[in-house]
Amino acid sequence: MGLLLTPVTGRLADRHRVVTVLVLVLAVRAVAYGSLAAADGFALYFAAVVVGLSGDQVTPPLQQAIVGQWVTGRDRPRTLGTLRAVRNIGLSAGLAVGGVLLLAGSELPVRAALLVNELSYLVLAAAYRRISRDLGVDDAPLATPERPQRVPYRPLLALAAGNGALLFHDTLLFVLLPLWVAGNTALPPVTVAVAMLINTGLTVVLQLWLPRGQFGDGWRRGIVTAAVVMAVAV
Structure with a gap:
């Protein structure tokens, strides 16, 4: 939906x-x-x-x-990075509070x-x-009903497709990976929680740090570096 x-x-x-x-x-x-x-x-x-x-x-x-x-x-990347960082902090806090409430019975x-x-x-x-x-x-409206804006810029569509692939990895991380760890390894269940906390901490720090100064050719280097790190991790 x-x-x-x-x-x-x-x-x-x-x-x-x-x-x-x-x-x-x-x-x-x-x-x-x-x-x-x-x-x-x-x-x-x-x-x-x-x-x-x-x-x-x-x-x-x-x-x-x-x-x-x-x-x-230049404030736009920093603002978006801060929003994403706060969102991830909220997700982690919500998971922790929700777990405590469920354990309360x-x-x-x-x-x-x-x-x-x-x-x-x-x-x-x-x-x-x-x-x-x-x-x-x-x-004001970004486009009038008589003349709606179109998206002829193909690199933007390619970037959107790449973002969709990254979101697929998010699903693997938050759903399938914990199930695999719990069902196919001898690691204690708390390992999943610790891994998620580490992931959230790194995400928050990087989302606050990476947007700084990523202008001109810098953002290209940042994207390429992130892609290489993710490929190695996978």
């Missing part, structure tokens, strides 16, 4: 206001988490998970579009945590709206 909805939300952002579309997506994600907290059967749980994960997939491109509008020049703390998540999305949506007004940013 997220894969199918991402181009749809992108087109809506092109034709309408990016902040408006993002605020709507965040509101939908808030409803999804509220539904999870209230779920007492499989149908509602399944629908809430699908909607919530779909919202998680379509949000980053909208945030990147907003950074492109609100931030200029009580239903009430889990539902309370889901409601806190719901509230956080509503606060974030309000913050985007408020910042947009305070900055006085012209959040």
Whole structure:
């Protein structure tokens, strides 16, 4: 669903206001988490998970579009790197807190945590709206309905395809690799948690460090170096 909805939300952002579309997506994600907290059967749980994960997939491109509008020049890579780093910190913290709540064996703390998540999305949506007004940013449509923008730049499409391949490796890392370690090695289960923490720490540090000074030909060298490291690791 997220894969199918991402181009749809992108087109809506092109034709309408990016902040408006993002605020709507965040509101939908808030409803999804509220539904999870209230779920007492499989149908509602399944629908809430699908909607919530779909919202998680379509949000980053909208945030990147907003950074492109609100931030200029050399601050853009640093801003995007910081957003990604904070996101990864939040994912790690969420995994840790979620694990503790599940080990507690009580239903009430889990539902309370889901409601806190719901509230956080509503606060974030309000913050985007408020910042947009305070900055006085012209959040005009990126393309009019009469003349929508196209993407004739083929290298950009190739870069998007490469990014999709990298996301495939993310899936291997977070889903298949822990299952393989737990089922096919003699390593203790805690090894998976330690590996994930190390991965997150490296990710946060590199996302904050690499965007600095990666301009001109520097970004090409950075991409090539990262590709070589990933190839060796695989």
